[in-house]
Amino acid sequence: MEHLALKELLYKMADDLLILGHRNSEWTGFGPLLEEDIAFSSMAQDKVGQAQALYQLLHQLGEQEPDTVAFTRNAEQFHNSIFTELPNGEYDFSLIRHFLFDTADALRFNMLSNSPYTPLAQLAKKIQGELRYHTLHANTWIKQLGNATEESISRLQNSLTTAFPYALGMFESSPYEQEIISSKWFEGEEILRQKWLESVEAIIAKTQLRLPDVTLTAPVYGGRVGKHSQHLQPLLDEMTEVFKIDPTAEW
Amino acid sequence: MVSKAISATHREIMNWLEEVKDPEIPVLSVVDLGVITDITVTDDGIHIELTPTFVGCPALDMMKVDITEALTSRGLPPPQITVSFREAWSSDKISEKGKAALKKFGLAPPPSATLVTDIDILEHANCPRCNGTNTELKNPFGPTLCRSIHYCLDCREAFEQFKPL
Numbered sequence: 001m002e003h004l005a006l007k008e009l010l011y012k013m014a015d016d017l018l019i020l021g022h023r024n025s026e027w028t029g030f031g032p033l034l035e036e037d038i039a040f041s042s043m044a045q046d047k048v049g050q051a052q053a054l055y056q057l058l059h060q061l062g063e064q065e066p067d068t069v070a071f072t073r074n075a076e077q078f079h080n081s082i083f084t085e086l087p088n089g090e091y092d093f094s095l096i097r098h099f100l101f102d103t104a105d106a107l108r109f110n111m112l113s114n115s116p117y118t119p120l121a122q123l124a125k126k127i128q129g130e131l132r133y134h135t136l137h138a139n140t141w142i143k144q145l146g147n148a149t150e151e152s153i154s155r156l157q158n159s160l161t162t163a164f165p166y167a168l169g170m171f172e173s174s175p176y177e178q179e180i181i182s183s184k185w186f187e188g189e190e191i192l193r194q195k196w197l198e199s200v201e202a203i204i205a206k207t208q209l210r211l212p213d214v215t216l217t218a219p220v221y222g223g224r225v226g227k228h229s230q231h232l233q234p235l236l237d238e239m240t241e242v243f244k245i246d247p248t249a250e251w
Numbered sequence: 252m253v254s255k256a257i258s259a260t261h262r263e264i265m266n267w268l269e270e271v272k273d274p275e276i277p278v279l280s281v282v283d284l285g286v287i288t289d290i291t292v293t294d295d296g297i298h299i300e301l302t303p304t305f306v307g308c309p310a311l312d313m314m315k316v317d318i319t320e321a322l323t324s325r326g327l328p329p330p331q332i333t334v335s336f337r338e339a340w341s342s343d344k345i346s347e348k349g350k351a352a353l354k355k356f357g358l359a360p361p362p363s364a365t366l367v368t369d370i371d372i373l374e375h376a377n378c379p380r381c382n383g384t385n386t387e388l389k390n391p392f393g394p395t396l397c398r399s400i401h402y403c404l405d406c407r408e409a410f411e412q413f414k415p416l
Binding site: 035038039041042043045046047048049050052053119122123125126127129130133136137140 | 307308309336337338339340341373389390391392393394399400416
């Protein structure tokens with residue numbers, strides 16, 4: 001039972017990183033400017049690598065090899081939040097999602113760096129250091145474009161309003177939430193959500209954007225228990241295309 | 252493989268690993284990069300602990316191959332290489348010799364990560380070409396995970412910095 005709770009925690013973090021990493025990689029070659037092309041591609045590489053390291057921890061707990069886990073599951077076996085699987089949309093949506101997701105992920109790994117499960121605490125400490133570059137990047141652009149032109153502000157505002165209910169879905173509680181909290185592996189989604197809201201508000205306050213009212217927003221849940229949007233399966237089909245043609249291929 | 256007594260010493264292995272370069276920065280050895288965090292030689296074989304710079308570093312597999320090659324080419328059995336996060340790698344693990352090599356290569360060495368309490372320090376990189384301090388950060392992400400892109404207003408050239416981590 002303890003292992004089930006721990007595995008669920010690792011799976012949802014790894015799946016978030018793999019799926020959003022894949023979405024980020026879709027910007028390669030299409031970024032609105034070269035620097036952003038490089039930034040989203042680099043973040044993709046970081047995230048897929050971090051996902052792999054988490055799958056490796058799962059492998060040590062008895063799960064299949066990282067590649068098998070990444071490439072052979074169906075959509076309903078993935079635990080990522082629906083937020084991470086949504087299509088990139090235009091750059092404004094990708095930037096808002098990057099900001100909202102990475103703020104949460106940086107806080108999540110910060111909290112986990114004190115986890116009594118040592119392999120996770122060590123990895124979390126490492127990932128947390130890397131994520132500082134992701135949040136620096138997101139915060140810089142949100143502050144710049146959130147104060148720039150009428151168009152940049154209204155585009156970001158629209159995306160923020162669209163993204164917000166999905167972003168709240170990241171904090172869907174685990175079926176093992178109480179067990180995870182009482183075992184002190186992780187302080188839990190609710191504490192993370194509060195910290196996240198504080199951090200997000202602090203940055204948004206420096207812009208001309210408005211954060212939707214959290215008390216009036218219904219979070220979009222389901223991803224953590226395998227109930228996904230129609231967008232995940234096509235993403236998986238594309239991601240696993242080469243693997244399915246030849247599972248032994250090396251590239 | 253038939254195990255034979257391993258005559259190589261810790262120091263010899265370190266010397267040989269000096270020849271193994273970071274595939275993405277060919278002037279920097281894996282030893283100077285600080286990713287070789289433990290070497291154990293026993294009758295059963297050589298065990299090397301490798302601590303990655305970045306979790307998703309794509310050069311890791313190539314480093315493993317090159318490390319293995321460096322030892323087997325000297326008649327030693329292939330080492331057992333473990334990737335570890337026991338103690339997170341920091342850019343402070345790059346040796347002084349390594350930092351000098353980076354600068355010569357045209358890549359600004361990382362400022363001490365222990366001083367990086369606020370990541371805004373990234374804004375203030377010194378130009379590796381003209382030593383100018385009047386520089387600006389263009390992108391916290393660069394051509395590899397470990398580099399950021401800057402612009403020097405003194406010599407008007409773009410340059411890269413090995414990120415403090």
